[in-house]
Amino acid sequence: MALALIFIITALQGSNFGVLWSVGVRWILGGNMDFNYQSFMQPILNWWQAITELSTNTPIMITFWLVVAALLMSMLVILTLSRQIATYKALLTFSVTPTLVLDVKNATIRYVNPAITAAFDQDNNTSHIVAQCCFERLSHLTDQTSVTNDVFHIKKLKKTLRYSAVQINYQGRRAWLCQIEHMDTNSATISPWNMDGQIINSLFSSNSALIHIKTLDGLILSCSPSWATQFGQSVEQVSGYFEHDFYSVSKLEQIKSYEKYVLTGEVQEYEEWSMVDDNNILLQTIKYPLYDEHQKVVAILTVSNDQTEVMELNERLLSENSEHLRIEAELSRHNSLLNSVINATPDPVAFMNGNGKYVGANHGYCEVVGVKHADLIGMDRQQLFSHDKKSWLLEQENQLLVDGKSIRYEEFLHFVGQDPRWYEICKQRYVNSTNGESGILIIYRDLTERKRIEHELEQAIEKFDELSSIDELTKIANRRTFDRKLQHHWSTHCREVKEISLLFCDVDSFKLYNDNYGHPMGDVVLANIAQVMNEQVHRGADLVARYGGEEFAVILPNTDEEGAVRLALKIIAAVESLAIAHAHSNVAKHVTLSIGVATMWPEDESSEAQLLEHADKALYLAKEHGRNQYCVYRDQEREPAMVELNFDLLKH
Numbered sequence: 001m002a003l004a005l006i007f008i009i010t011a012l013q014g015s016n017f018g019v020l021w022s023v024g025v026r027w028i029l030g031g032n033m034d035f036n037y038q039s040f041m042q043p044i045l046n047w048w049q050a051i052t053e054l055s056t057n058t059p060i061m062i063t064f065w066l067v068v069a070a071l072l073m074s075m076l077v078i079l080t081l082s083r084q085i086a087t088y089k090a091l092l093t094f095s096v097t098p099t100l101v102l103d104v105k106n107a108t109i110r111y112v113n114p115a116i117t118a119a120f121d122q123d124n125n126t127s128h129i130v131a132q133c134c135f136e137r138l139s140h141l142t143d144q145t146s147v148t149n150d151v152f153h154i155k156k157l158k159k160t161l162r163y164s165a166v167q168i169n170y171q172g173r174r175a176w177l178c179q180i181e182h183m184d185t186n187s188a189t190i191s192p193w194n195m196d197g198q199i200i201n202s203l204f205s206s207n208s209a210l211i212h213i214k215t216l217d218g219l220i221l222s223c224s225p226s227w228a229t230q231f232g233q234s235v236e237q238v239s240g241y242f243e244h245d246f247y248s249v250s251k252l253e254q255i256k257s258y259e260k261y262v263l264t265g266e267v268q269e270y271e272e273w274s275m276v277d278d279n280n281i282l283l284q285t286i287k288y289p290l291y292d293e294h295q296k297v298v299a300i301l302t303v304s305n306d307q308t309e310v311m312e313l314n315e316r317l318l319s320e321n322s323e324h325l326r327i328e329a330e331l332s333r334h335n336s337l338l339n340s341v342i343n344a345t346p347d348p349v350a351f352m353n354g355n356g357k358y359v360g361a362n363h364g365y366c367e368v369v370g371v372k373h374a375d376l377i378g379m380d381r382q383q384l385f386s387h388d389k390k391s392w393l394l395e396q397e398n399q400l401l402v403d404g405k406s407i408r409y410e411e412f413l414h415f416v417g418q419d420p421r422w423y424e425i426c427k428q429r430y431v432n433s434t435n436g437e438s439g440i441l442i443i444y445r446d447l448t449e450r451k452r453i454e455h456e457l458e459q460a461i462e463k464f465d466e467l468s469s470i471d472e473l474t475k476i477a478n479r480r481t482f483d484r485k486l487q488h489h490w491s492t493h494c495r496e497v498k499e500i501s502l503l504f505c506d507v508d509s510f511k512l513y514n515d516n517y518g519h520p521m522g523d524v525v526l527a528n529i530a531q532v533m534n535e536q537v538h539r540g541a542d543l544v545a546r547y548g549g550e551e552f553a554v555i556l557p558n559t560d561e562e563g564a565v566r567l568a569l570k571i572i573a574a575v576e577s578l579a580i581a582h583a584h585s586n587v588a589k590h591v592t593l594s595i596g597v598a599t600m601w602p603e604d605e606s607s608e609a610q611l612l613e614h615a616d617k618a619l620y621l622a623k624e625h626g627r628n629q630y631c632v633y634r635d636q637e638r639e640p641a642m643v644e645l646n647f648d649l650l651k652h
């Protein structure tokens, strides 16, 4: 140290440094040299002289001695620390606890004691793996300068270790002093497990529940295959590992909270949703404490059962129950409402289900079919069918259930013990809103009274028709009937291409008759003529009608001109034969008749009005030619009009 100071001072003084260096080096190396006392001492004397000169300079001297003191103190501290480290090393060397010192910054092993070597380096040099693992765990600690009983598993070595560490200053650098121990001794203390382990393992292997046994440190002693499978591992792959190797930190915290009371000997039971094999399932978990021979809790048995299906079944059962209750309530409400409505309905109403059984009926229906309500409900409807209609009704109602098209028809029914009556029967498909089943609604409407009224009405109408078609005075068809019949026959003949003839008759000099014999007598004459005319026609389709006043017309369907002329002559003769005196007639002493005859082949372009016109023209000609005769219409352009009074025809 003093020598160093002298070097420094000499350098500062700019003294003979080169000589000093040369001598110093030679002296230190101790090499062969030719030692010269004079040359050796001269520099020393120079130094002494320099120091003496410097000592006269007070500030420099003070600085000098302060530096010297500081250097001496540093040396003392270093010496003390070295001795302490030596003591530590000695202690650690003889400690049975495996201990190592790790650099805080780079995981360099600064020191390992023999116990480490004994524990980890017997087979292979594995202490550096242990050191690396310790460092990795310690490097996560940010603010902490110590850690106690941290447990970890080294998969590579298949070892579970527990260590405690504290930060120290080791040879001027910060370092972790780590003491490490094997954990295997812990689980070995669980004697029941050692005894029954195999039995338990075989029990677990055949169990589908998630089961595992762990020490209080979280070391997995055994588990069921399903518990290991949830982590994608086999039983062998998880046994000997720790829970924290598989669960997240938050999950571990949760487990810890559940196990708080298990450690005090309580059985803990809870349910939770959990992700297993990517499925969110409801797990019912029970945690049992396991005791050693001193009744101390040493391990925890956890059994978890998948309750998802049970819960879903429960929920379905609950919902079906509530649905069932709802349907029942709905049904009873529905039924009471329905019953009130159908009982208030005057028409007989009944419901039957899709199987043809009666499920509801009102009083009216029971009365009609003659069956008591209690007997009717549930009865097969076929029992009421008469034998001859059974297959028809079955087919009809089955079709209704299929296509849903309402059926309505009238039927004259004779139920046992009842008078036969007319019914309108309406059948309609309905769907039961509570169970979706189809059935048939049957409504009977008693038409008997309506049918009676309808019948009476028909008769009345017939009578009216009859009355309205007859001429009151002459009791033969009136003008209205004549028009209707002529139009009908005309269109029929047009279609069937048949001839039709028409006789247009007029009483001769009838005005004079009325004037002389009185109007009432004239009426009698008209009635007599009508009757006699009517007696001359024999074909059912022929019609004698009073056309108006003293005019009569005869429609002769399907009759040619010759036949029409024959009838005209018969009528003229028949009227003459009445011999009704007419002293004022311009024609004869009795009442006579003139007739116009027209025959046509009805065609689409012609009409019955033409036939009337032709007959009227022919009548006009008959009057013109002297009355009391018939005249046949001829188309003047083609043929001259023929006026005849040919009684010879009557002879044929």
Ligand SMILES: Nc1nc2c(ncn2[C@@H]2O[C@H](COP(=O)(O)OP(=O)(O)OP(=O)(O)O)[C@@H](O)[C@H]2O)c(=O)[nH]1
Residues within 6 Å of the ligand: 473, 506, 507, 508, 509, 510, 511, 512, 514, 518, 519, 520, 521, 522, 523, 526, 548, 549, 550, 623, 627
């Ligand atoms: N008594 C009676 N007379 C009627 C009825 N309808 C029409 N007459 C009469 O019949 C007469 C018809 O007279 P006219 O048309 O002049 O013809 P006519 O005197 O018969 O002479 P011609 O037909 O040319 O021969 C009228 O006097 C009518 O009053 C009736 O229902 N009863």
